[in-house]
Amino acid sequence: MATTIESTLTGERADLLDALGKARFFLRFTARELDDEQAATRSTASELCVGGLVKHVAAMERQWARFIVDGPSGMPAGDDPAAYEQHAASFRMLPGETLAGILAEYEEIARRTDELVRTLPDLDAGHELPPAPWFTPGTRWSARRVIQHVIGETAQHAGHADIIREAIDGAKSMG
Numbered sequence: 001m002a003t004t005i006e007s008t009l010t011g012e013r014a015d016l017l018d019a020l021g022k023a024r025f026f027l028r029f030t031a032r033e034l035d036d037e038q039a040a041t042r043s044t045a046s047e048l049c050v051g052g053l054v055k056h057v058a059a060m061e062r063q064w065a066r067f068i069v070d071g072p073s074g075m076p077a078g079d080d081p082a083a084y085e086q087h088a089a090s091f092r093m094l095p096g097e098t099l100a101g102i103l104a105e106y107e108e109i110a111r112r113t114d115e116l117v118r119t120l121p122d123l124d125a126g127h128e129l130p131p132a133p134w135f136t137p138g139t140r141w142s143a144r145r146v147i148q149h150v151i152g153e154t155a156q157h158a159g160h161a162d163i164i165r166e167a168i169d170g171a172k173s174m175g
Contacts, residue, residue, distance in 0.1 A: 048091055
């Protein structure tokens with residue numbers, strides 16, 4: 001299910017939301033007709049599972065949307081062990097989690113992100129990235145750059161999910 005984009009939205013914002021919507025679609029499509037056990041299955045040598053990838057992408061999108069609004073304070077500190085553990089857990093389906101629940105949360109996060117992109121006063125507005133070993137100190141990202149990053153990460157993880165899904169039951173997203 002793709003997130004609806006207002007028909008009056010044009011230009012760059014429409015393009016960003018269209019690209020993000022397509023990446024989200026392919027990620028969610030890999031989860032079609034899976035039960036919770038299948039969604040939590042590690043079908044390759046990696047630790048990844050389809051449900052965990054959807055959960056991770058949702059958490060990542062929520063975090064980056066917070067960054068757009070609140071700056072670095074909207075993101076966990078790069079040297080916080082608890083934040084690292086939470087990040088690692090975002091790739092797994094934990095006891096009590098369901099694929100339906102993960103997908104519903106992702107849909108709500110997507111709706112809020114889309115609304116942010118539609119209503120943000122300026123895509124050039126940005127913040128300095130928080131201190132973390134994976135960010136160059138002093139680097140600033142605009143809202144536009146953040147949304148491009150979310151699109152890229154969503155598409156990358158959709159590819160991971162497709163490989164994992166194919167190993168579970170042979171189903172593919174394309175082809």
